[in-house]
Amino acid sequence: MTSEPTVAGAKPEQQEPSPRPGMRGHPWLTLISVAIGVMMVALDGTIVAIANPAIQDDLGASLADVQWITNGYLLALAVALITAGKLGDRFGHRQTFLVGVSGFAVASAAIGLSGNVSAVVAFRVFQGLFGALLMPAALGLLRATFPAEKLNMAIGIWGMVIGASTAGGPIVGGLLVEHVNWQSVFFINVPVGILALVLGLVILKDHRAENAPRSFDVPGIVLLSGAMFCLIWALIKAPEWGWGDGSTLLFLGLSLASFVAFGYWETRAAEPLLPLRLFRSVPLSAGTVLMILMAFGFMGGLFFVTFYLQNVHGMSPVDSGLHLLPLTAMMIVSSPAAGALITKVGPRAPLVGAMVLTAIALFGLSSLEADSGTGLMSLWFALLGLGLGPVMVGATEVIVGNAPLEFSGVAGGLQQAAMQIGGSLGTAVLGAVMAARVDRDLPGNWKEAGLPAASGQELERAADAVAIGRPPIDPNNPPPPEVAEKITHVAHDTFMSGMGLSFTVAAVVAAGAAIVAGFAKRGAQAGDASTGAVHI
DSSP states (O other): OOOOOBOTTOOOOOOOOOOOSSSTTOHHHHHHHHHHHHHHHHHHHHHHHHHHHHHHHHHTOOHHHHHHHHHHHHHHHHHHHHHHHHHHHHHOHHHHHHHHHHHHHHHHHHHHTOOSHHHHHHHHHHHHHHHHHHHHHHHHHHHHHSOHHHHHHHHHHHHHHHHHHHHHHHHHHHHHHHHSOTTHHHHTHHHHHHHHHHHHHHHOOOOOOTTOOOSOOHHHHHHHHHHHHHHHHHHHHHHHHOTTSHHHHHHHHHHHHHHHHHHHHHTTOSSOSSOGGGGGSHHHHHHHHHHHHHHHHHHHHHHHHHHIIIIISOOOHHHHHHHTHHHHHHHHHHHHHHHHHHHHHOSHHHHHHHHHHHHHHHHHHTTOOTTOOHHHHHHHHHHHHHHHHHHHHHHHHHHHHTSOGGGHHHHHHHHHHHHHHHHHHHHHHHHHHHHHHHHHHHHHHHHHTTOOOOOHHHHHHHHHHHTTTOOOOOTTSOOOHHHHHHHHHHHHHHHHHHHHHHHHHHHHHHHHHHHHHTTOOOOHHHHOTTTOOOBO
């Protein structure tokens, strides 16, 4: 290929390792080992949501307590990801992965043994911190173990595991909560973690670039962690506080100021936490933006799909999970297939095509109605999975493959942080879109249905229920059946209007992401493994 400029200041690194005989360091056995650990973390991201109501009942927790079970984990994970990736680059990804797997399993067991919600929240924070160690290390191990021409296929299978685990969480969680107890949702991580630890000790081989970092950028860690915390916290609390509230604006402003200060400091640090020269690679920058936009549509949209299936169609958590199987199945099929295709033709065309498919699927989901059948839902879910799989694989390869080997952990942390930011942003923004549409439509729909006049305060309380597809009916004091039927009809119609608008916004974002995907290109390391130069 033609010679291209390299990132300024990039130092030569060792040639990428070739597969070695025996079990230790074997590429495909390494993939199996890290996939088991990644599966544990990805499954936990959605499985716990199913257990939250049971935890609330058993431990007498408030709604705010239950929200912290999720938010504590999310905050710890998002804040620590890039720093955790740097730890892997410094001390070795094998060691970091093993510590992450062990800590995640121990924290899971501690949650299952907890007798109060405060302990559950505290150990969920530890889960997030250990999960942050594990995820970038897994990508760093794949990046260092696989030869460049097979990295795409490895990332394809890695993406398949994440997609299947994420979508399978509600099914597994529903079965465990229904037939065992809520503690089993966490105890299941213990044998999985032990298996991942044993395989890791036997199979994983530590790879370190000759010019791996030797020191830590403590001010950079503090500034970036503060920026990420303020951003994610603002996104979590914005639906409660309001987007124009002073507290929301304060945390968003603090986040922006911290990011600016972090960027300035990184240009001065001797060994920066996140070398900004990496972003001189247009493909790496495009891959990061693409990951954020993909997660925006996927996680934000999936948030409403759960309410649609359970509260509008009246499905159980297990049934709703089963209805998402077309999405899961197509992600399982398309992820490794995308890895093979990207190896042959490069990531640009597959990524653009996949984002177009994602946009079409999201537009299709915006047209669903309260009485839409399983066949129509399955069609759009399957098309969404067909689009998301290649994006997950291609964007990850573009980010990790365009970073030098000594920054593979940081690149893995960047990829995961982009997903967390995108998912949080999608849930918050699309949630605000839903709330605004419900607030606009509910009073008129209520009046048109001939329901008894309601005060502004009563409609405000009703809107909170309608925004998640639930009819605002007091089970302890239900209205007459004919009135309850009208309330249910109004609630579902109003919710569907909000969900349709939210999916339309997500589809527009996905269409914009297709344009961003046009800037993607094959990881520079695939083209020049001997020098580790980052092409721009």
